Amino acid sequence: MVVKWILRVFAILVILLTLFPYLSFNQWYVRIWDFPHLQIALLTLFAIALYFIKFNLKSKSDYAVVLALTGCFLFQSVKIYPYTAFADKEMGNASANVTTSLSVYAANVLQKNKKVEAVVKDVSKYQSDVVLLTETNERWKNAVVNKLEAAYKHSFLVPKENTYGMLLFSKYPLYETKVKYLVEDTIPSIHTKVIIDTKDTIQLFAIHPAPPTPQHNPSSVDRDAEMMKITQLTRETEYPVIVLGDFNDVAWSETTALFQRVSGLLDMRKGRGFFNTYNANSWLMRWPLDHVFTSADFRVMQIERGADIGSDHYPFYAKLSLEPKLAEEQKLPPPSKEEVAKAFEQISEKETSQTAGH
Template sequence: MELALNLTKIFLASLCLLAVAASILKLGHWSVRMFDFPRLQLLAIAFVTMVLFFIPSLNTDPWSLGLLAGVVASFIFQAFKIYPYTFFGKKEVRVAKEHSRENEISLLVSNVYTPNRHVEKLIALVNRYQPNLVLTLESDEWWGKQLEIIEKDYPQQVKIPLDNQYGMHLYSNLPLDNIKELYLVEDDIPSIHAEVILPSGRKVQIHCVHPEPPSPSESDSSVPRDAELLIVGKNVKDADLPVLVFGDLNDVAWSRTTRLFQKISGLLDPRKGRGFFNTFHAKYPALRWPLDHIFHSKHFLLTKIKRLPSISSDHFPMYGRFQLAPENEQENQKEKLDKEEKDWTQETIDQSNPNILTI
């Protein structure tokens, strides 16, 4: 029994330390980058491991104390990473106190999971929340056909049906202008870029993205995903219009890439200080993290953000409603990039050999 307990402590402690080391390394291989995702789970593992060190009592030999110190450090490291997304963190986006329908925009983002056939659940959510924009990801010809029922309420559509799990459909009940269907990095992974005209006549620039994740079944490296996000970030950083970037980013909010994307673009994350809004995996509560995102420029205030009920996909849909500030812009909290970050950004983009650099 004692041997099993000691082996368990050593194994879990090693996992905690490995996760920290992987986070510090700037390698793109999926086996390293996968530790970006389960930080909440790693925090729980570190806590359990610390408890085990005191069962039945703390061993005070140097080896045990050193290992315990490493676990404590890993607990603090993981807690530091996710803290901004807890209710204790500082809110990055203020709440709109006044509402103007003419300057409001709402959106529903849903990775539908291509084999999923419960389209009626998504349609029910669209009918209930009546967003201005509906973005579906992983939607193929079948999904496009089934969603024709909402087209009467969403006369503006951008359809890219693909059977490779990277199809996307955008539906809008507001006018769209300057629509672009682009393949920024990979030849078979699209993104949608357009301008939405609000009832007030003001325009909002939108970017709908779904880059390829680092995984053994997708891409061995995170470089294509990282490059796509960084390219979008560089293109919107000096935009003349208010900006919304949303979709399944296949990355978590606290990863180096997404934090760098925010620093480059100057976009804000309405989840900070409000919760994780874990959208994946919908079917496994113990293995969830936030993959579906809505970022926006400083011009918006938050009216509502919500993770919606399951549509039998592996992702939960996300809903957000935002208000253009009538006069005072949202406080700009853009951080400056240091030289190392600039170099890593350029190296990552160059390694991906992108198709397009300017959107």
């Protein structure tokens, strides 16, 4: 009987972990459960198998528990299925003999990381057209600029000591480049236009919003508001768009899903794999936090997760073809009025909290 109760408590815990992210609270201890859907799915499967050890064919409560666990497993599976190789690709493959392309490389280097050469080696391996390094301070700027400036003639550097510094390098000219503080005056984002060799202009946004953790931010309001403000900017531009960086959010969360629906940007992971970039120090607790989202003008030529660079993140690399004539084939449906209203609500929630703070 004791074993049965232990199994039931374990089953209830799994069910609660499944439901927790859908509570309408922004506190970190709720939002953090957006991340491990794959792990919870496997834990739920384990709980089902374990429960059958003491399953009583005559017990209605046993049937109820197993049915609830099965529902949780199916629910978790539906959330992560689009990011498996079995699902349809949201972003199509590049056409044969494509002539216009752009490659991007994004890496959270971990500010205290001393392995500068590992980062430089990985950047050099991919020879990406655009490189974004986040969590970079003055030490990182001084260490990498002289090693990368020969290959990258154009750069925009925003080093900071608070783990939100950003270094942007480009082989192509950067135009109308600005640093903006969309949510907090300590957390920058870089907004620029990249003019590639075919004279096409690409609108690029580099972001690194604060995560919902007790040491950074007790709620997800700041992160969510910054992502929603970026959706406004992507909707206003006339150019093909790339948004990249450490989002501190997983691809399957409600916030990122809303970000996609409102911005219309595509997720190249869908139909190709997880490409988990965090946590590099744990083989079990890993999920995709670093992203490259693009407008429908782009298609995928290559995606890779970079090497171990001594950080708690792996780099993320993508080579993209620019094929605007095929954009209609993969455009997402326009957002509903309710979705746009929800995005504005998340922005206003942050603005209200700032006003209350003053």
